[in-house]
Amino acid sequence: MTDIIPILPIMIPVLAGIILLAIGRTNIYLHRVIASLTALLMVIVSIVIVYYVAQYGIIVTHVGNWEAPFGVSLVVDMLAALLVLATSIVTFAVVVYSFQSIDAARERFFYYPMIMFMISGINGAFTTGDIFNMFVFFEVFLLASYVLITTGGTKIQLQEGFKYLLVNILSSNFFVLAVAYLYSAVGSLNMADIHNKLSAFDGDASIMSLIAVVMLFVFATKAGLFPFYFWLPGSYFAPPMPIMALFGALLTKVGVYAIARVYSLFFIDNVEFTHQMLMLLAVLTIVMGSIGAIAYSDMKKIVIYNILIAIGIIVAGISMMDEAGTVGATYYLINDIIIKAGLFLLVGFIIYRTGESDITKLGGLMKIHPVTGWMLLISAFGLAGVPPLPGFYGKLFIVTSLFDNGHAVSGIIVLLSSLVVLYSILRIFISVFWGESMDFTKLKPISYDKLLFSSFLMVIIMVAFGFGADALYPLFDSAAQSLYEPSSYSGYLLGVD
Amino acid sequence: MEILIIVLAGLLIGASVYLMLSKSLLRIILGTGILSHGILLMLLTMGGLKRGGIPVLDDSVQQYTDPLPQAMLLTVIVITFALTAYMLVVAIRVYRELGTDDVEQLKGVPREDD
Numbered sequence: 135m136t137d138i139i140p141i142l143p144i145m146i147p148v149l150a151g152i153i154l155l156a157i158g159r160t161n162i163y164l165h166r167v168i169a170s171l172t173a174l175l176m177v178i179v180s181i182v183i184v185y186y187v188a189q190y191g192i193i194v195t196h197v198g199n200w201e202a203p204f205g206v207s208l209v210v211d212m213l214a215a216l217l218v219l220a221t222s223i224v225t226f227a228v229v230v231y232s233f234q235s236i237d238a239a240r241e242r243f244f245y246y247p248m249i250m251f252m253i254s255g256i257n258g259a260f261t262t263g264d265i266f267n268m269f270v271f272f273e274v275f276l277l278a279s280y281v282l283i284t285t286g287g288t289k290i291q292l293q294e295g296f297k298y299l300l301v302n303i304l305s306s307n308f309f310v311l312a313v314a315y316l317y318s319a320v321g322s323l324n325m326a327d328i329h330n331k332l333s334a335f336d337g338d339a340s341i342m343s344l345i346a347v348v349m350l351f352v353f354a355t356k357a358g359l360f361p362f363y364f365w366l367p368g369s370y371f372a373p374p375m376p377i378m379a380l381f382g383a384l385l386t387k388v389g390v391y392a393i394a395r396v397y398s399l400f401f402i403d404n405v406e407f408t409h410q411m412l413m414l415l416a417v418l419t420i421v422m423g424s425i426g427a428i429a430y431s432d433m434k435k436i437v438i439y440n441i442l443i444a445i446g447i448i449v450a451g452i453s454m455m456d457e458a459g460t461v462g463a464t465y466y467l468i469n470d471i472i473i474k475a476g477l478f479l480l481v482g483f484i485i486y487r488t489g490e491s492d493i494t495k496l497g498g499l500m501k502i503h504p505v506t507g508w509m510l511l512i513s514a515f516g517l518a519g520v521p522p523l524p525g526f527y528g529k530l531f532i533v534t535s536l537f538d539n540g541h542a543v544s545g546i547i548v549l550l551s552s553l554v555v556l557y558s559i560l561r562i563f564i565s566v567f568w569g570e571s572m573d574f575t576k577l578k579p580i581s582y583d584k585l586l587f588s589s590f591l592m593v594i595i596m597v598a599f600g601f602g603a604d605a606l607y608p609l610f611d612s613a614a615q616s617l618y619e620p621s622s623y624s625g626y627l628l629g630v631d
Numbered sequence: 632m633e634i635l636i637i638v639l640a641g642l643l644i645g646a647s648v649y650l651m652l653s654k655s656l657l658r659i660i661l662g663t664g665i666l667s668h669g670i671l672l673m674l675l676t677m678g679g680l681k682r683g684g685i686p687v688l689d690d691s692v693q694q695y696t697d698p699l700p701q702a703m704l705l706t707v708i709v710i711t712f713a714l715t716a717y718m719l720v721v722a723i724r725v726y727r728e729l730g731t732d733d734v735e736q737l738k739g740v741p742r743e744d745d
Contacts, residue, residue, distance in 0.1 A: 284721055292721065293737045300718075313703070314674040
């Protein structure tokens with residue numbers, strides 16, 4: 135039973151995607167039903183996985199029964215299980231949201247199968263225990279995302295999609311190079327095995343610092359860390375809103391997960407250099423994201439720059455590699471996946487309803503959509519970290535850890551960035567929902583019950599998560615444990631559990 | 632032998648950087664192809680180059696080659712093939728829709744005519 139569990143989050147979406155491809159282009163209705171039911175099934179399966187991991191510890195599956203350091207293993211620890219759960223929830227919300235927001239032409243040209251393939255690649259990248267297999271799963275979800283970013287073929291999508299393709303192909307090539315260096319230095323590809331070999335090695339491992347830099351280049355490009363975020367605001371701006379929500383909530387977080395994994399397992403030798411570098415880049419990312427979030431009056435751009443701030447905060451927590459920092463980073467990572475999706479979906483609703491994304495041209499929507507307005511306000515509080523909401527716990531732990539380790543300036547920058555986040559989202563709230571009423575006859579007569587269902591669902595889950603944060607602490611502590619105490623992750627190879 | 636191949640990989644990567652810095656879409660795509668060739672040679676070299684060894688681990692075999700870099704190499708070749716094909720398709724669509732293959736003009740928010 136436990137053997138098959140780690141494979142399910144990868145196989146279910148792949149099978150659904152193949153079935154959807156086989157159905158063909160004629161029956162969109164069937165596409166919608168199968169896609170949403172698959173997403174719901176994935177939510178149930180990932181809750182079962184979280185339960186199993188909480189009950190019995192790390193689940194390991196040796197694919198094809200090849201023994202661990204030689205074959206490819208799928209390793210689900212609590213961090214991976216929680217990320218898979220968050221991914222499934224976001225997928226369900228986005229698929230339901232797409233019913234009323236993606237045009238029929240895109241739906242007919244295999245929009246849902248591509249989402250399914252992308253989710254399968256993302257889940258694979260979270261659950262794999264092999265560094266080369268992680269590269270393969272990166273390629274799986276990147277290929278699907280190349281299709282999603284260009285599907286529809288509008289001018290801006292093609293223009294920005296080509297840049298997105300180029301940047302990601304470049305960084306994927308460097309991923310292969312980093313794996314090659316790593317293999318020649320360590321002689322293994324299994325991540326747990328590499329950790330065991332490196333921690334038992336007492337010679338000069340300074341070559342690992344070089345590999346750390348190459349790996350950071352790769353994953354920083356995927357995650358959008360300074361200075362490799364240059365492609366992100368342009369590319370995420372191009373596709374329609376639900377695709378943007380998926381990308382913004384999930385794709386960058388896979389990069390962050392990969393950074394957390396390799397920096398906790400591989401680069402344990404020269405921490406003063408590698409993790410210091412990571413923290414410096416994280417803080418610079420926060421600063422650049424803050425400047426962008428204040429500078430624009432376009433709602434899409436404001437939310438996109440908020441992604442950068444969140445990435446910076448999470449990576450700052452990871453770079454500390456102590457208990458408080460990593461617990462905070464896992465809290466904020468899960469919180470950010472959920473609330474960023476919610477925020478994108480809410481902003482998307484406003485754009486679809488008004489046909490306008492510039493906040494200076496909108497106003498007074500509170501008279502027509504009061505609940506949406508308050509939901510946007512709650513999500514702004516959640517993102518900034520107002521106490522009962524989960525963003526607060528993440529930031530509290532991260533800032534505590536930064537101050538404890540003597541990085542007071544970075545801690546203060548993280549705290550100030552909360553103000554910027556709050557200001558940037560409140561600016562949307564104030565000028566769109568308050569102020570002088572716009573011409574309400576210009577509103578688009580769309581049906582929007584599913585748009586509101588998905589976006590409210592995400593905000594409600596976020597609030598529930600905030601109130602249950604204390605009860606969920608054991609889960610997050612065991613998730614963070616595989617980061618701050620990596621031997622608990624690699625222990626399965628030594629026969630210790 | 633290893634040094635020679637590493638120098639060759641460096642030359643290929645240098646050429647690909649030159650191609651990718653040019654303005655034409657087609658040259659950029661060729662550049663990514665050559666870049667992946669350089670990196671694949673690097674990957675192969677990292678496993679150690681041997682003549683006459685077979686990639687089989689068996690008690691009767693005295694000298695064997697590490698099969699893992701070759702397996703990874705094949706995977707990466709397949710992935711690169713798919714990516715290059717897709718990139719060419721996107722490039723054709725870019726040329727038809729935006730009417731240019733000059734990346735210098737691919738900036739800002741293009742106006743939708745239709």
